[in-house]
Amino acid sequence: MKIEEINHPELKNNINLAYMQGENGNQEAVMKIEDDMKEYLKDNVFIISIEDAEPVKIPYGNDGDYIVPIFTDKREYDMGMQYFSLNEMAENKDYIIEKTDYFKKLKEDPNFLGFLVNISSVSYIINTSLL
Structure with missing residues (x-):
């Protein structure tokens, strides 16, 4: 698959819906949307940024916690x-096209907080x- 073929409007829509329902205090709807996102x-x-075949880890706070950016389109x-x-974090960065579960061992790391969708706008973790 080529990078130009990656496109996830459904996920972006679910992210926006989760935000809106969260703002409205509708936790039941947020849980349903998150279930849909989990399946998706x-x-x-x-598109996952990598460096030396490892996912790029971005520090989040001062406690060793980190997030990994993923991208929904080119x-x-x-x-x-x-x-x-x-x-100044761009040296030797490359990308792969993979499912998020490709890095299963990340889930075992207590400092891994999740995947950040679209780092340039910090749209959703x-x-x-x-x-």
């Missing part, structure tokens, strides 16, 4: 790499309960 994540591939990836570049 199992069945689809994403535009997000290009913008994300520009963000990396602006923050997919927490480990959905993986």
